[in-house]
Amino acid sequence: MSAVAWIAVGSLIAWVWLLLGQGFYWRTDQRLPRRTDPARWPSVAVVVPARDEAEMLPVSLPSLLVQDYPGDARIILVDDCSSDGTGQLARELAARFGGLPLTVVEPGEPEPGWTGKLWALRHGIALARLQKPDFLLLTDADIAHEPDSLRDLVAAAGGPDGFDLVSQMARLRVESFWERLVVPAFVYFFGQLYPFRRVNRARSRTAAAAGGCVLLRTEAAERARIPESIRQAVIDDVSLAREVRRGGGRIWLGLAERVDSVRPYPRLRDLWRMVARSAYAQLRHSPLLLAGTVPGLLLVYVAPPATLVAGLATGDGVAAWAGGAAWAVMTATYLPMLAYYRQSPWLGPLLPVTAVLYLLMTVDSAVQHHRGRGAAWKGRTYARPDPDGTPDAAPGR
Structure with a gap:
């Protein structure tokens, strides 16, 4: 030949x-498991890291505020040094829509060795733990939830013997030409690297999560020392899932039906930066x-x-x-x-x-x-790791 x-x-x-x-990996049938509603709905703290998200919050935050959840739930939005009034807008939206109680905190610039999102999560989770919630919902500021999203996530996690981490890959926006060409392939390639069926096996060595929507049992987070144990991670969702599994936790990952990303990527340049x-x-x-x-x-x-x-x-x-x-x-x-x-x-x-x-x-x-520029996102650059394995964050670049 x-x-x-x-x-x-x-x-x-x-x-x-x-x-x-x-x-x-190419099958798309891994959807949120349907479970019986619990006799007592566990308490949940929703932690939302947000940096310069004033454009996204009017769509995403009200979807959290109006969650139809029978148990105790509250929202902590961590304003990560925003320059566009993100924190104040969040307070105004909470006053307008009511619903779940909202707390806005501002932790300041990240310490060396922390990526910005995980620094924000550190402060949000620390504040949440004061109320001793049963679960933490870690969700991005560009993610919109249907009113029953939190109820479905908690029911899917089940009781004490259920999942320690339940994550949904939010349905990304596909409206522009470039979004149609690139976005479905992004999820396809992710599934090829981390087949959802393997992730969901109890004894599998494959671990992954989708950072936009992660329901995490508080006990499991403490066992895995989240987020301290992954403070340097750029791909924080996969690192989080690995630590939870390493700590003996059960994890589940699937495609979302009622959780959507509202962030637009209309140009190839926008998608290029994201990837x-x-x-x-x-x-x-x-x-x-x-x-x-x-x-x-x-x-x-x-x-x-x-x-x-x-x-x-x-x-x-x-x-x-x-x-x-x-x-x-x-x-x-x-x-x-x-x-x-x-x-x-x-x-x-x-x-x-x-x-x-x-x-x-x-x-x-x-x-x-x-070239020493590393991963760049919203004015911060995370350069190559230091010898101790932590990234050198360069705020403002």
Whole structure:
């Protein structure tokens, strides 16, 4: 066989393995478990870290304030040095909508060794623990919840022998062209790295969560020393789930039906920043892992259409057949995620284009890291880790 045919066959083998051997990651049937309502509804403290979120709060915060929850629940919004009046707006929304009691706290700039979000969570969780809640709901300021969201999450967690962590991957916005092209693939790739079915197995070594919506049993948080044990994490949700599982906790992760992200990413530049800020951290800032990832992604995602075209152009039947079959399997695994996002199946064959974009975002993330810029978000830059393993935060950059 020709070299092109061998590449096509290798790609097809990779896709057969992904289809059958990677935890059926492509299925979208991991939804919130339905449980019987408890006899006594446990108490919940909702902790919302917020930095310059005045644009998002009018949509997201009222959805928390009006939660239809039978037990004791309260909201703690941590204003993380916002410059747009986030804290004051939160107080005004609470006065207008009523509902669950709201407390706004301002912890100041992060200490060295802390990322901004986890610094905010540290103060919010510490304040929540004074009331000794049974559960903590950690939810981002750009996440909107249906009125029964908290009730469903707590019921899914179950009693003392239930889940210690229940997390839902909020449905992201898909309205602009770039959102339709990139966002469903973002969740698809996340599921490929952390197959939800494997995460949800009791004795699995795979652990992950979706940081926008995490219900955490307070006991489990204390056992795992959350957030102190993950204070340096850029990908904080996955790190949190790992620590909870390491502490003996049971975790569950699935796709949301009634929890939505309201943050828009209308331009490619917006999505690029969102992905690139943590892409290299996913590779543990390893040049060797990056060097293996680049040809690996090219083989898996770019080789199928490329070898199909090359095979048709040169009359290489094996290359054309194997490349076409690999592309077909790839597209088939992507269709369930497109259906979940209510997008046209015709976007399926474009997954190689999106994969190339993600590859370029990852390379850019590595370049920025090695230039000392690290992960940047809302005016803060987290540069390369210090020798002790903690990041050097540079506020204001």
